[in-house]
Amino acid sequence: GPKVLQIPSHQIIDMGQMVTLNCDPVSNHLYFYWYKQILGQQMEFLVNFYNGKVMEKSKLFKDQFSVERPDGSYFTLKIQPTALEDSAVYFCASSSGQGSNERLFFGHGTKLSVL
Amino acid sequence: GQQVQQSPASLVLQEGENAELQCNFSSTATQLQWFYQSPGGSLVSLLSNPSGTKHTGRLTSTTVTKERRSSLHISSSQTTDSGTYLCAIEGNSNNRIFFGDGTQLVVKP
Incomplete structure (x- = not known):
């Protein structure tokens, strides 16, 4: 079936660095x-994104977070600078539309460890 | 926002037994999905079932929309079914999904 791929599966980074x-x-x-x-x-939930724009974001989506999807490339989540409390597993999802018959497909997650 | 309650919080079965997982939600859901999260943390979508009954393999989900509840039935459980089962609800805006806390299933050989 359709797959969402997340890269890397695990990322270890020092506090204050960008990821x-x-x-x-x-x-x-x-x-x-x-x-x-x-x-x-x-x-x-952190954020959703459509047509090059953030549609909705939660209070967890801090100012240090940003998302983008340059044409034909990855959908990215950037954290700059990272903090200890950013350590978590981050799941990406996508869907073809919105509505009751639309299904979200999730990636396996990226485990972020901030040291 | 949407509240999603799952029960039981944990369940231990012997292989071959059936499991019944429950999900209750606080307001109208336009979409409902059941997910399996492996012990390693990866997430797999099992069923999308906003209303009615759906089957796939050993899984059956029944959602009664007006009563704001859904169930996931796993028949003839296997040890590889062990993991966390998450119920996720989408409300009325922007595909924002709310997850329950999950039911942790352990199937013993």
């Missing part, structure tokens, strides 16, 4: 999402 998480969404999908899950806690 970019990459997502290769399903090829014909138009809507893109990032979710964050701290170990042992609930998965939480």
Whole structure:
């Protein structure tokens, strides 16, 4: 079936550095999402993105976060600078549209460890 | 925002037994998905079922929209079914999905 790929699967970084998480969404999908899950806690919405713009973001989407998808390339989540509390697994998702029959496809997640 | 409650929080079964997982949500859902999260953390979409009953393999989901609940039935459980099962609801705006806390399933041989 359709797959969302996330690269890398694990990233270790020093606090204060910049990190970019990459997502290769399903090829014909138009809507893109990032979710964050701290170990042992609930998965939480960060942001969704359509037509080159952020449509909605949660309070977890701090000023240090940014997303983009230059044409034909990865959908990225950039954190600059990173903080210890950014350590989590970040899940990317994509969908072809919005509505009750549209299904989100998730990647396997990127585990970010901020030291 | 949307509240999603899952029960039970954890479940231990012997291989071959059936599992029944519940999801209740606080307001109208336009979309509902069941996910499996492996012990390693990766996420797999199992079923998309905003209303009615759907089957795939050993999985059956029944969603009663007006009662704001959904169930996931796993028949003839296997040890490889062990992991966390997440219910996720989409409300009325922008495909924003709310996840429950999950049911942690352990299937013993």
